[in-house]
Amino acid sequence: MKYGALFIKVALLFCFITGCTFMNEQQEISKPATTLIQRQLTSEGQGLNNRMLIIATGDMSGVYFSLGQKLSYMYEKYNGAVSGTRITDASIENTELVSRHRAEIGFTTVDVLDLPETDRSKLRALTALYSNYVQIVTTKQSNIDSLEDLVGKRISVGTTGSGTRLIAERILLETDLPPDQLNLSYLSFSQSAEALRNGTIDAAFFSSGIPNNDIAYMSKQTELSFIPIPEDIIERLQKQYGVYTHNEIPSNTYKGMKKSVKTISIKNVLVTYDEMSDLHAYNLVKTFYEHLPELQDTHPAASDISIIEATKQVPLDFHTGAMNYFTEQGIIENQ
Incomplete structure (x- = not known):
């Protein structure tokens, strides 16, 4: 019985790493186990923490999912992050996952931020996005x-x-x-x-x-x-x-x-949790905007994303790391 239980645990861990999808979690990871382990070992010291960067998205046919997949690819390619996406019921679930540190980034509409069940104290904005x-x-x-x-x-x-x-x-x-x-x-x-x-x-x-x-x-x-x-x-x-x-x-x-x-x-917004390091948040936003054309090629809705509008119409405090980047770019005045 002990060996049987151990086998099940090992099998579940293998499936999680290699991208198997479970009905209750529906989580996707974009790289095989050996690549993930290698990237995790080499990502230290590049401004990103060494835990997996999970992006909470939405329905597979929705814009959140396609943009989340592209973001995951971009953060692996340009930041050396160990990254993957998670299929969810979208906005409300995403804010919950991020506030509980079960995802590092999440897509959400701004109307969700004022709901009683949304813990705004644990959330920070990274950037405004396009509109739904x-x-x-x-x-x-x-x-x-x-x-x-x-x-x-x-x-x-x-x-x-x-x-x-x-x-x-x-x-x-x-x-x-x-x-x-x-x-x-x-x-x-x-x-x-x-x-x-x-x-x-x-x-x-x-x-x-x-x-x-x-x-x-x-x-x-x-x-x-x-x-x-x-x-x-x-x-x-x-x-x-x-x-x-x-x-x-x-x-x-x-x-x-x-x-x-x-x-x-x-308006849609990309959120993270309040405890993410300033350097980590800064690098995520920097990569987002330095390679924005790649993201915009993913779906027509993303063509409305603009750094000029990055801090507008978002009723949530921005992460200090994101604010540092926008200040450097002249989007906001020095605080």
Whole structure:
């Protein structure tokens, strides 16, 4: 029995290092064990600590995941970091993982930072990113043209732990729709897309950079419609939370779109924990911006990332190491 238990532990450790994915953890590591060990031994003294640099991302079809994969590659290539990504339910889960030191970096929307369950005292911002657009998607055959048409419909509002669910529920609360007449599901982006295609749901909320990969793929197979968010709801959300911006999904974003769609956008931010060393945080941000074109080639949403906007619209204290870099670059005045 002892040898059996030891074998299981060794097997689990091997799978973790070599990138096996477990249903409960869903963690990806991008290099085999021998390479990881070698890099970990050689990364000391390069300004990064010698623990694995885990980046908490999101759904595999989302922008967080693709950018996280590229960041992991960049930090290995330019910083000698032992790095990997972790698939999560996105924003809310990511802030929890980072605050508990179970990930070094996480992607999140800024509206999550004011939630009671978010421990802001343990989090620090590294840089502002691009914006997420709320995209409420349905199919032409559903005959849904407005939020009022969602009464009695089957709606996916995103997974528990996601920024999508947060903003979807906030939008629905601002409507006059009776809650007991909304049939809600809590699906990931990919699950929502599949459910829309096979007709098991009627509409789905996506809070994502544009274009969202799942929506883009769906638009090539199915005629889609996008539900606009009324101006009065946008204004109420802006007044109540202060982090939402009136925006539009451009008409050329997805196949079949005939006109732009009114919506709201939310700024994304890259966060770390408060105890990360100043030098470590400085080097992460420095690499991020020195090689930003590589990141921007990964997804069109990243084209909106700019060092000029790096410290704006983020209701969270920035890490001292990040501030040092931005001060050097003339983005902020010396404190």
